Amino acid sequence: MALLRASGLSKTYGQGRLRVEALREVSLSVGVGEAVALMGPSGCGKSTLLNLLGLTLPVTSGELLVRGEPAPTRERDRARLRNEFFGYLHQEFAIVESDTVAANVTIPLEYTRPRIGRRQRLERARRAVESVGLGWALRRRAAELSGGERQRVAIARALVNEPHLVIADEPTAALDLATAREIVTLLLSMRQRGASILVATHDPRVAERCDRVVAMSDGGLAAERTNPHAATGNHGST
Numbered sequence: 001m002a003l004l005r006a007s008g009l010s011k012t013y014g015q016g017r018l019r020v021e022a023l024r025e026v027s028l029s030v031g032v033g034e035a036v037a038l039m040g041p042s043g044c045g046k047s048t049l050l051n052l053l054g055l056t057l058p059v060t061s062g063e064l065l066v067r068g069e070p071a072p073t074r075e076r077d078r079a080r081l082r083n084e085f086f087g088y089l090h091q092e093f094a095i096v097e098s099d100t101v102a103a104n105v106t107i108p109l110e111y112t113r114p115r116i117g118r119r120q121r122l123e124r125a126r127r128a129v130e131s132v133g134l135g136w137a138l139r140r141r142a143a144e145l146s147g148g149e150r151q152r153v154a155i156a157r158a159l160v161n162e163p164h165l166v167i168a169d170e171p172t173a174a175l176d177l178a179t180a181r182e183i184v185t186l187l188l189s190m191r192q193r194g195a196s197i198l199v200a201t202h203d204p205r206v207a208e209r210c211d212r213v214v215a216m217s218d219g220g221l222a223a224e225r226t227n228p229h230a231a232t233g234n235h236g237s238t
């Protein structure tokens with residue numbers, strides 16, 4: 001069974017003269033432990049597709065199955081699934097600069113139900129921060145870290161709830177080459193825990209390290225190829 005299966009997804013923003021058909025009839029599956037890269041020109045709909053698949057935007061039409069079950073429509077249920085199932089990594093990191101690394105990384109755990117106690121939240125944050133090599137920075141304010149270190153904090157936050165799927169939108173756009181490479185290595189290493197990765201990127205070096213590359217064009221899927229040389233995870237079906 002695919003972890004995520006989208007059939008005929010469409011998204012329209014606005015109404016009347018402001019109406020934008022951002023996605024048209026997109027069908028895509030993501031297998032367990034699979035890394036899929038979305039590529040395509042600016043404005044072709046990559047972020048919109050990530051937001052639909054990551055349940056942060058409602059679909060206009062189409063079907064989305066999460067582990068074989070239709071994605072919930074009630075916001076409360078969607079929020080719970082987001083917290084339990086997904087990890088999110090953004091281009092601009094979305095780190096709270098004035099907070100410590102620990103406080104940033106525990107954010108996704110604040111919303112889990114049943115609630116996780118403070119001590120356990122901190123312990124999980126510590127493990128996640130250590131897994132990205134930043135154990136020394138746990139009590140530092142995020143503002144004191146470099147761009148690459150902040151992106152590693154964002155990765156720790158994306159994996160602290162042990163997500164089944166990590167959704168990353170241009171995770172390396174603001175980074176230099178060496179740091180970008182390191183961040184992608186970290187991101188893809190989540191497959192070893194059975195997590196799937198869905199990443200929108202303009203960078204062919206990121207795409208070539210994923211198991212599958214899906215090319216988008218003008219709100220639709222244009223082409224798809226598998227990368228025989230990508231270090232594969234434990235895929236379910238596609």
Ligand SMILES: Nc1ncnc2c1ncn2[C@@H]1O[C@H](COP(=O)(O)OP(=O)(O)OP(=O)(O)O)[C@@H](O)[C@H]1O
Pocket residue numbers: 013014020021022040041042043044045046047048049
């Ligand atoms: N909130 C919104 N309201 C109206 N139109 C939007 C909104 N968000 C995106 N769009 C439009 O939908 C289309 C797809 O945008 P999207 O951000 O998904 O593209 P993208 O491929 O991620 O682009 P980029 O690579 O530049 O991030 C674009 O035409 C964009 O202008």
